[in-house]
Amino acid sequence: MVIAVASGKGGTGKTLVATGLADVLSEDVGAPVLLVDCDVEEPNAHLFLRPEIERTEDVHHLVPQVDADLCTLCGRCAQVCAFNAIAVVPTKVLVFAEMCHACGSCARQCPEGAITEVPLTLGRLEFGHAGSIGFAHGLLEVGQALATPVIRELKRKAQPEPGSVVTTIYDAPPGNACSVVETLQDCDYALLVTEPTPFGLHDLRLAVELARDALGLPVGVVINRDGLGDAGVEDYCAEASVPVLARIPFDRRIAHAYSEGQLWTQALPEYRPLLRSVADAALRAREVRQ
Amino acid sequence: MKVVVTAQGKDLDSPTSPIFGRCPVFAIVDSDTMAIETFDNASAAAGGGAGIQAAQWVVDQGAEAVLSLNVGPNAFAVLVQAGVAVYRIEGGTVREVVQALNEGRLEALSRPNVASHSGMSRRGGF
Numbered sequence: 001m002v003i004a005v006a007s008g009k010g011g012t013g014k015t016l017v018a019t020g021l022a023d024v025l026s027e028d029v030g031a032p033v034l035l036v037d038c039d040v041e042e043p044n045a046h047l048f049l050r051p052e053i054e055r056t057e058d059v060h061h062l063v064p065q066v067d068a069d070l071c072t073l074c075g076r077c078a079q080v081c082a083f084n085a086i087a088v089v090p091t092k093v094l095v096f097a098e099m100c101h102a103c104g105s106c107a108r109q110c111p112e113g114a115i116t117e118v119p120l121t122l123g124r125l126e127f128g129h130a131g132s133i134g135f136a137h138g139l140l141e142v143g144q145a146l147a148t149p150v151i152r153e154l155k156r157k158a159q160p161e162p163g164s165v166v167t168t169i170y171d172a173p174p175g176n177a178c179s180v181v182e183t184l185q186d187c188d189y190a191l192l193v194t195e196p197t198p199f200g201l202h203d204l205r206l207a208v209e210l211a212r213d214a215l216g217l218p219v220g221v222v223i224n225r226d227g228l229g230d231a232g233v234e235d236y237c238a239e240a241s242v243p244v245l246a247r248i249p250f251d252r253r254i255a256h257a258y259s260e261g262q263l264w265t266q267a268l269p270e271y272r273p274l275l276r277s278v279a280d281a282a283l284r285a286r287e288v289r290q
Numbered sequence: 291m292k293v294v295v296t297a298q299g300k301d302l303d304s305p306t307s308p309i310f311g312r313c314p315v316f317a318i319v320d321s322d323t324m325a326i327e328t329f330d331n332a333s334a335a336a337g338g339g340a341g342i343q344a345a346q347w348v349v350d351q352g353a354e355a356v357l358s359l360n361v362g363p364n365a366f367a368v369l370v371q372a373g374v375a376v377y378r379i380e381g382g383t384v385r386e387v388v389q390a391l392n393e394g395r396l397e398a399l400s401r402p403n404v405a406s407h408s409g410m411s412r413r414g415g416f
Contacts (some may be wrong), residue, residue: 075350084340084346087346088346088367089371089372089373091371091372092371094368096339096364099342138390288365
């Protein structure tokens with residue numbers, strides 16, 4: 001079972017919900033849990049879970065390297081590059097490696113065989129444990145722009161032992177763009193965290209369109225900072241038949257615990273049943289679907 | 291000398307555009323005769339790498355100079371490596387900036403003067 005915690009809008013409480021769920025599932029339900037922080041541009045789940053990192057691994061992709069002795073400056077590589085990562089000037093070929101999507105077209109199309117593909121480090125994966133919770137996250141290399149290959153590799157490598165029944169929780173990046181699509185693909189459930197404001201509503205709609213309508217995932221909503229804002233999110237959820245699984249009140253103590261890097265479900269155990277009900281709803285939705 | 295001016299329209303009296311990679315129109319002007327030829331900038335709507343693609347186009351035209359304002363780091367690298375000079379303009383029409391070049395009143399840029407993606411949110415006006 002893989003539950004992705006996503007939001008559309010940033011700062012609504014994805015990591016709050018993801019880490020709280022991991023804690024409650026692991027400790028109260030006794031279920032083996034693996035938390036994977038897929039926000040490789042700005043991972044933060046480790047601040048609260050404080051995992052011990054046991055293993056790291058680099059993520060590479062292949063970018064072109066031009067052999068100047070073989071190159072005739074014909075310009076074919078620049079023409080076929082769909083990402084404008086190559087320019088050919090009268091004296092040389094310029095490769096902008098950070099623009100490259102590693103499609104390999106340039107190397108295949110070069111009539112002189114002057115292009116070889118060489119690895120470029122895009123980021124790093126770290127694996128470990130926070131108590132009994134399995135943990136993994138990815139870190140995009142500073143200066144690199146491509147998050148999706150790092151997320152893809154993170155998802156591929158952060159797998160439970162074959163045959164074991166583990167609940168995997170993905171803490172998704174914010175937004176609804178490529179990196180979120182990459183995270184949500186092939187999940188079993190999308191838990192969408194929002195806040196009861198016009199901004200929260202605007203991006204929740206997009207998140208529902210992506211997760212439910214485009215990717216076909218069962219979705220449920222958690223409203224964070226409940227009590228703020230207006231009724232727009234509730235009205236939309238009712239209208240769009242999106243279940244609201246829980247409402248986390250706008251409680252200053254949660255913000256305080258969070259700001260100190262504490263796991264809020266440990267600091268404020270009265271919220272544990274709320275997350276337990278979220279987990280149960282997600283698990284039920286999956287059973288219904290099967 | 292063959293120069294490329296980033297422009298908003300298709301004749302000598304059109305206003306210039308301050309944006310390089312995503313400007314609407316490239317005007318190729320012969321600075322000696324003031325003969326002009328204009329082209330829609332095919333890179334204006336590129337998903338990414340507009341500056342690189344636009345600079346490649348300028349290089350392929352055999353231009354010796356670019357007259358623009360905001361040239362990002364990748365585009366600048368391509369132009370410099372190709373030996374294309376970049377001159378800084380501020381406003382004016384295509385005719386006015388080429389005349390200013392002829393009179394030695396334009397400053398050559400020695401480094402990119404905006405960050406990547408600077409042309410993404412603007413519409414080609416000053």
